[in-house]
Amino acid sequence: MDTAEFRRRGKEMVDYVADYLENIEKRQVYPDVEPGYLRSLIPEEAPEQPETYEDVVKDIERVVMPGITHWHSPYFFAYFPTANSFPAILADMLSGAIGCVGFSWAASPACTELETVMLDWLGKMLNLPEEFLAGTKGKGGGVIQGTASEATLVALLAARCRMVKRILSDDPERPEADIISKLVAYSSDQAHSSVERAGLIGGVRMRKIPSDSKFSVRGEALRKVLEEDKAAGLIPFYFCATLGTTPSCAFDYITEIGPICNTEGIWMHIDAAYAGSAFICPEFRPLLDGVEFADSFNFNPHKWLLVNFDCSTMWVKNRTDIIAAFKMDPLYLKHDHQESGIHTLHTHTHTHTHSICHWQIPLGRRFRSLKIWFVFRMYGLRGLQDHIRKHVALAKEFEALVRVDERFQISAEVVLGLVCFRLKGSNDLNEALLKRINSARRIHLVPCQLSGRFVLRFAVCARTTESRHVQEAWAHITQLATELLRHVER
Amino acid sequence: MDTAEFRRRGKEMVDYVADYLENIEKRQVYPDVEPGYLRSLIPEEAPEQPETYEDVVKDIERVVMPGITHWHSPYFFAYFPTANSFPAILADMLSGAIGCVGFSWAASPACTELETVMLDWLGKMLNLPEEFLAGTKGKGGGVIQGTASEATLVALLAARCRMVKRILSDDPERPEADIISKLVAYSSDQAHSSVERAGLIGGVRMRKIPSDSKFSVRGEALRKVLEEDKAAGLIPFYFCATLGTTPSCAFDYITEIGPICNTEGIWMHIDAAYAGSAFICPEFRPLLDGVEFADSFNFNPHKWLLVNFDCSTMWVKNRTDIIAAFKMDPLYLKHDHQESGIHTLHTHTHTHTHSICHWQIPLGRRFRSLKIWFVFRMYGLRGLQDHIRKHVALAKEFEALVRVDERFQISAEVVLGLVCFRLKGSNDLNEALLKRINSARRIHLVPCQLSGRFVLRFAVCARTTESRHVQEAWAHITQLATELLRHVER
Numbered sequence: 017m018d019t020a021e022f023r024r025r026g027k028e029m030v031d032y033v034a035d036y037l038e039n040i041e042k043r044q045v046y047p048d049v050e051p052g053y054l055r056s057l058i059p060e061e062a063p064e065q066p067e068t069y070e071d072v073v074k075d076i077e078r079v080v081m082p083g084i085t086h087w088h089s090p091y092f093f094a095y096f097p098t099a100n101s102f103p104a105i106l107a108d109m110l111s112g113a114i115g116c117v118g119f120s121w122a123a124s125p126a127c128t129e130l131e132t133v134m135l136d137w138l139g140k141m142l143n144l145p146e147e148f149l150a151g152t153k154g155k156g157g158g159v160i161q162g163t164a165s166e167a168t169l170v171a172l173l174a175a176r177c178r179m180v181k182r183i184l185s186d187d188p189e190r191p192e193a194d195i196i197s198k199l200v201a202y203s204s205d206q207a208h209s210s211v212e213r214a215g216l217i218g219g220v221r222m223r224k225i226p227s228d229s230k231f232s233v234r235g236e237a238l239r240k241v242l243e244e245d246k247a248a249g250l251i252p253f254y255f256c257a258t259l260g261t262t263p264s265c266a267f268d269y270i271t272e273i274g275p276i277c278n279t280e281g282i283w284m285h286i287d288a289a290y291a292g293s294a295f296i297c298p299e300f301r302p303l304l305d306g307v308e309f310a311d312s313f314n315f316n317p318h319k320w321l322l323v324n325f326d327c328s329t330m331w332v333k334n335r336t337d338i339i340a341a342f343k344m345d346p347l348y349l350k351h352d353h354q355e356s357g358i359h360t361l362h363t364h365t366h367t368h369t370h371s372i373c374h375w376q377i378p379l380g381r382r383f384r385s386l387k388i389w390f391v392f393r394m395y396g397l398r399g400l401q402d403h404i405r406k407h408v409a410l411a412k413e414f415e416a417l418v419r420v421d422e423r424f425q426i427s428a429e430v431v432l433g434l435v436c437f438r439l440k441g442s443n444d445l446n447e448a449l450l451k452r453i454n455s456a457r458r459i460h461l462v463p464c465q466l467s468g469r470f471v472l473r474f475a476v477c478a479r480t481t482e483s484r485h486v487q488e489a490w491a492h493i494t495q496l497a498t499e500l501l502r503h504v505e506r
Numbered sequence: 507m508d509t510a511e512f513r514r515r516g517k518e519m520v521d522y523v524a525d526y527l528e529n530i531e532k533r534q535v536y537p538d539v540e541p542g543y544l545r546s547l548i549p550e551e552a553p554e555q556p557e558t559y560e561d562v563v564k565d566i567e568r569v570v571m572p573g574i575t576h577w578h579s580p581y582f583f584a585y586f587p588t589a590n591s592f593p594a595i596l597a598d599m600l601s602g603a604i605g606c607v608g609f610s611w612a613a614s615p616a617c618t619e620l621e622t623v624m625l626d627w628l629g630k631m632l633n634l635p636e637e638f639l640a641g642t643k644g645k646g647g648g649v650i651q652g653t654a655s656e657a658t659l660v661a662l663l664a665a666r667c668r669m670v671k672r673i674l675s676d677d678p679e680r681p682e683a684d685i686i687s688k689l690v691a692y693s694s695d696q697a698h699s700s701v702e703r704a705g706l707i708g709g710v711r712m713r714k715i716p717s718d719s720k721f722s723v724r725g726e727a728l729r730k731v732l733e734e735d736k737a738a739g740l741i742p743f744y745f746c747a748t749l750g751t752t753p754s755c756a757f758d759y760i761t762e763i764g765p766i767c768n769t770e771g772i773w774m775h776i777d778a779a780y781a782g783s784a785f786i787c788p789e790f791r792p793l794l795d796g797v798e799f800a801d802s803f804n805f806n807p808h809k810w811l812l813v814n815f816d817c818s819t820m821w822v823k824n825r826t827d828i829i830a831a832f833k834m835d836p837l838y839l840k841h842d843h844q845e846s847g848i849h850t851l852h853t854h855t856h857t858h859t860h861s862i863c864h865w866q867i868p869l870g871r872r873f874r875s876l877k878i879w880f881v882f883r884m885y886g887l888r889g890l891q892d893h894i895r896k897h898v899a900l901a902k903e904f905e906a907l908v909r910v911d912e913r914f915q916i917s918a919e920v921v922l923g924l925v926c927f928r929l930k931g932s933n934d935l936n937e938a939l940l941k942r943i944n945s946a947r948r949i950h951l952v953p954c955q956l957s958g959r960f961v962l963r964f965a966v967c968a969r970t971t972e973s974r975h976v977q978e979a980w981a982h983i984t985q986l987a988t989e990l991l992r993h994v995e996r
């Protein structure tokens with residue numbers, strides 16, 4: 017494909033994308049295919065000779081679309097949202113064309129620099145404490161991770177490194193393996209599975225702190241577990257607080273937990289993967305109060321801030337904590353200089369500006385800040401706030417509908433764009449309802465379990481979801497519920 | 507921005523991208539900016555109100571381009587290539603619009619399924635042993651990681667888990683921390699820094715095996731270190747072999763190392779980040795001989811196979827080894843089912859088809875296989891082979907030029923698209939030459955050190971590099987060398 021053909025095909029693709037998104041609500045939100053459906057639709061091997069673009073493009077509808085769960089359909093209410101906006105798509109095209117790999121400043125200065133400035137912009141929008149910003153001289157700063165899971169892991173590794181160093185500085189003879197075997201990381205029993213996974217990767221113990229009746233961790237609950245663990249000779253080193261839990265969008269009490277962590281020398285990381293975007297609205301910012309006690313904070317603009325995947329923004333108070341966890345020890349570095357300078361030149365030359373590859377698991381990275389820049393400028397802070405507020409209002413609208421129907425109950429406080437609800441009745445009944453809903457394919461939901469109860473989650477997801485979709489969804493759910501209840505009574 | 511405006515702006519962006527790539531060789535390959543240049547060019551905060559698209563787009567040339575290192579300029583000979591092709595850009599647009607997050611089969615079946623089939627396609631192109639393919643029933647299979655660094659880490663974690671389990675099954679009383687403190691991972695002293703980093707993250711010892719005079723690890727060298735370490739009570743568990751080292755594109759002797767690893771129960775992972783793409787050509791496939799001894803194999807189509815970043819393909823012989831390393835222990839899983847079913851439903855529902863999130867560090871993932879599919883079909887195997895062969899021929903052309911100039915020497919065997927060369931003379935002299943080259947800004951190179959010598963690396967990188975660019979580059983280098991030598995003599 018030469019440039020001339022790319023011009024033509026690119027414009028066709030722009031139209032295809034526009035058509036897809038414009039008409040997405042006419043597509044069935046959840047696919048009918050069975051596992052393994054795709055293999056038989058395409059050849060077993062790559063072609064020897066080039067195919068024509070027509071051949072390729074016609075397979076989008078034949079092969080791909082039948083197996084797509086349409087996350088951007090206004091009838092998609094499952095999981096949490098994943099962001100999608102036109103300015104982000106445009107910026108991503110540009111990023112793909114530039115195709116630089118920003119593992120160091122020199123590898124593409126604009127890539128590192130725009131990222132740092134965008135994280136400052138966003139930090140200010142969230143009213144983060146100054147310490148988290150890079151500014152021109154701060155110790156803190158932000159970085160784009162691929163996902164919240166990576167941020168949680170990076171923070172845990174930094175915390176592990178900080179605690180090991182601290183203990184070794186008091187007791188240089190203590191074997192590192194002995195220290196690590198005593199470390200304990202904590203999170204809510206409502207925390208995302210990626211927290212447990214981070215512990216598994218980091219090779220440390222994990223303990224879940226019981227959440228309260230509103231699914232939040234309180235300071236007292238943490239304190240109790242800490243006392244037990246310290247009495248048993250363990251070393252608490254990391255607490256991953258969740259603001260906006262995956263099951264029910266509950267909020268840990270970081271104003272209570274934070275001071276405890278600070279006193280105990282425990283690294284507090286905040287995972288606000290979904291809810292974080294809302295903190296750009298003054299009315300939701302109080303939910304972030306207590307962030308001043310945190311060592312690191314992360315949320316996903318790729319969930320709810322109109323910046324396409326992947327873009328998970330992370331701030332730390334102290335860059336050197338993170339960098340220390342990923343840097344080779346000085347001896348190796350020295351060796352590295354002597355023996356294989358290329359590594360050095362890939363990563364260590366520009367120490368006067370921080371090499372972002374020391375902040376993350378992967379070495380290479382795309383020019384991801386471009387899409388933040390495009391989105392923030394094309395929407396403005398106001399436009400982004402409108403987006404959040406609209407989704408919250410739609411969730412409240414749905415909540416109100418549920419509340420007037422006596423057969424249903426609300427299962428958790430509705431704070432942002434998620435409504436947890438269920439039929440009054442058994443888990444089996446609710447499971448049957450969900451099955452009917454998802455089998456009908458008009459809307460798509462996923463469940464959660466709260467205090468042993470099977471609960472339906474209604475998350476406002478698509479950028480284009482409007483009141484009519486919510487009303488329609490509710491009418492559909494109640495109709496299926498009526499049928500189900502009639503069926504059960506019989 | 508509504509759909510109508512997106513149609514217009516999208517087409518403008520297609521033209522901008524086409525213009526950029528068509529005229530890239532007129533741009534200065536390496537930027538003039540100083541660290542911190544960008545911050546002063548843009549406001550300190552995000553705008554309150556939306557800006558116009560014109561405002562945003564004119565800043566591409568004003569703010570971004572002055573700070574770009576143009577990786578796709580035919581005058582870029584630094585690092586290793588990063589891929590860029592029109593079909594991949596088109597596929598990425600589509601992937602952005604679909605915007606699904608493929609963490610499980612249900613989250614978007616096409617995303618998981620196309621990935622599995624594409625990895626089989628590519629596995630066949632590489633003539634990988636059948637065991638690495640998923641087929642319809644195999645135990646092995648492939649997955650797309652973001653980067654080679656992640657693949658190296660994932661393999662190390664799987665190896666750690668396998669060895670810990672193996673030892674515990676013989677000696678169930680032995681504390682896990684004690685086992686982990688005895689584990690040793692190995693790689694060449696030429697291995698990429700990401701291997702060392704994986705060891706750091708996994709909390710295990712790392713040892714470098716000395717490479718031979720051609721920068722390759724031989725079986726004997728590994729065997730010697732293994733004997734030492736076993737005698738010292740350590741537990742060898744992982745060897746990361748490199749095919750195509752970063753400094754000089756050297757190849758470890760996996761036909762010698764592999765059998766040793768198999769006998770000793772050591773997990774052999776192969777990192778062929780750059781060189782792997784070449785193995786689709788029958789004449790280079792012998793470089794991969796010995797892969798049959800490996801537990802996992804990885805390379806980056808996003809380096810040299812025309813699939814834009816990020817796309818690092820990894821195959822394993824035994825999927826369950828990988829999954830085991832990331833899965834929570836059964837007790838937690840049970841708890842998970844009871845208390846927070848949402849996690850379960852996010853990740854564990856479709857166990858009859860493997861959930862790819864158990865193969866990687868991040869949970870979310872883009873629809874990355876689309877770009878493989880587009881590229882392989884639009885180029886065909888033949889077109890991809892042509893691309894590799896052209897780059898290798900250009901490197902040989904450059905090597906021949908170097909060899910006829912008596913002032914220069916070749917520093918490592920030229921096997922693929924990388925030429926390591928230097929002026930006969932001191933490291934300082936060569937450092938001065940590189941400085942002149944990069945300061946002139948007509949071409950861009952990075953150095954490496956080989957056996958204590960400062961060496962210049964000439965890597966054929968851009969898809970559009972032709973003989974004339976190589977000839978021009980050499981003429982330029984020799985002119986600068988002549989000036990330098992005259993200056994030094996004075």
Ligand SMILES: Cc1ncc(COP(=O)(O)O)c(C=O)c1O
Nearest residue numbers: 163164165208261262289869870
């Ligand atoms: C609270 C929370 N943390 C982490 C994650 C995982 O996000 P990612 O896919 O970015 O790792 C989620 C996803 O829904 C989440 O809700």
Ligand SMILES: Cc1ncc(COP(=O)(O)O)c(C=O)c1O
Nearest residue numbers: 379380653654655698751752779
């Ligand atoms: C041999 C080798 N391994 C790993 C890497 C790192 O690749 P990635 O950025 O995909 O992690 C490189 C990069 O050049 C490499 O040459």
